[in-house]
Amino acid sequence: MKNFKIIMSIFFLFLFVNCFIFAQANDFKKDIGETFLIQGDAQSYVLNNLNFKSTILTSGESVTLNEYENNWLKVTIKSSNAIKWIYYDPNIINTYSLKKVDAGLINLNDRVEALEKQIAIINSNQKEVLDKLKTLYTPKEISEQKSSSTQSYSKPTSKEVEMAINDLLKNEVPVKWVGNLMGGEKAVLSAMQIVDIGTFNEKKDYWPMKIHCMGTCKLRNPINQGKSVTFDKVGDFKIYQNDYGKWIAQFNESPY
Numbered sequence: 001m002k003n004f005k006i007i008m009s010i011f012f013l014f015l016f017v018n019c020f021i022f023a024q025a026n027d028f029k030k031d032i033g034e035t036f037l038i039q040g041d042a043q044s045y046v047l048n049n050l051n052f053k054s055t056i057l058t059s060g061e062s063v064t065l066n067e068y069e070n071n072w073l074k075v076t077i078k079s080s081n082a083i084k085w086i087y088y089d090p091n092i093i094n095t096y097s098l099k100k101v102d103a104g105l106i107n108l109n110d111r112v113e114a115l116e117k118q119i120a121i122i123n124s125n126q127k128e129v130l131d132k133l134k135t136l137y138t139p140k141e142i143s144e145q146k147s148s149s150t151q152s153y154s155k156p157t158s159k160e161v162e163m164a165i166n167d168l169l170k171n172e173v174p175v176k177w178v179g180n181l182m183g184g185e186k187a188v189l190s191a192m193q194i195v196d197i198g199t200f201n202e203k204k205d206y207w208p209m210k211i212h213c214m215g216t217c218k219l220r221n222p223i224n225q226g227k228s229v230t231f232d233k234v235g236d237f238k239i240y241q242n243d244y245g246k247w248i249a250q251f252n253e254s255p256y
Contacts, residue, residue: 028065028068028073028088029068031065031068031100032065032066032067032068033064033065033066034064034065034100035062035063035064035065035078035100035101035102036062036063036064036065036075036098036099036100036101037060037061037062037098037099037100037101038057038058038059038060038061038062038063038096038097038098039059039060039096039097039098039099040059040094040095040096040097041056041057041058041059041095041096042056042057042061042086042095042096043056043057043086043087043095044056044057044077044084044085044086045084045085045086045087046084046085047085048069048070048072048074048085048087050087054084055084057077057084057086057096059096061077061078061079062077062078062079062101063075063076063077063078063086064076064078066083071087071088071089071090072085072086072087072088073085073086073087073088073098153200153202153207154241155197155200155207156207156239156241156247158194160247161192161194161209161211161239161247161249162189162192163247164239164247164248164249165189165192165211165213165237165249166187166189167248167249168237168248168249168250168251169187169189169213169215169217170185170186170187171185172184172185173185173187173217173231174233174235174251176233177231177233177235178217178219178229178231179229180219180220180221180224180229181221182219182220182221183219183220184217184218184219184220184229184231185217185218185220186217186218187215187216187217187231188215188216188217189213189214189215190214190215190216191212191213191214191215192211192212192213192214193211193212194209194210194211194212195209195210195211195212195234196209196210197209201238204238204240205240205241206238206239206240206250207238207239207240208236208237208238208239208252209236209237209238209239210234210235210236210237211234211235211237212233212234213231213232213233213234213235214230214231214232215230215231216228216229216230216231217229217231235251235252235253236251236252236253237249237250237251237252238250238251238252
């Protein structure tokens with residue numbers, strides 16, 4: 001009786017395994033076009049023949065099932081688009097198993113992995129550039145280069161500024177400097193001092209300067225035509241070079 005139970009147990013186990021094998025084979029036929037994840041290492045073949053070995057598909061590789069025939073699975077490898085055959089015999093213990101997955105999820109994972117690789121490459125390139133810069137320049141040299149770049153604009157000498165101011169005041173002396181509604185002209189400077197120099201205006205190419213001017217000029221008043229008056233004022237000016245390299249002065253404020 002005991003032997004009979006053992007025999008029956010073996011029979012039912014055999015029947016269950018065969019049913020499982022049959023069902024699995026039918027599942028593979030139903031899963032044509034589906035995506036699978038390889039768990040374990042799978043030997044791939046060029047043809048559906050055990051004599052034509054190709055590469056080993058490692059665990060985590062995703063494949064699309066194209067065809068199933070007599071334990072042979074024809075698949076497309078997602079990572080390379082290569083078409084290979086893999087042998088899966090449900091009667092033996094295989095070195096790998098196949099897990100059906102959502103193809104959209106695989107594509108998303110692939111995109112994330114590709115982005116991670118690109119970020120890693122960018123970070124590596126940035127580090128390489130920074131390392132090269134460190135070998136080319138010391139922090140002190142970089143600082144000196146920055147300061148030299150801000151001082152690279154040509155700056156007039158005191159004499160050149162004085163000549164430019166003289167030329168300007170010969171033609172016009174501000175109204176508020178002489179207290180005359182028409183201002184003055186033909187100024188003669190007796191003294192000039194640069195009080196302050198601002199930052200070079202890159203957009204309009206001029207140096208802003210505060211200049212203390214002292215001297216005499218002629219009034220433009222018809223009633224007092226030719227009358228001389230003195231002035232002693234600090235004015236805001238724009239000092240710039242024309243196309244011929246001559247330094248020119250302009251009022252940086254209303255002269256009225």
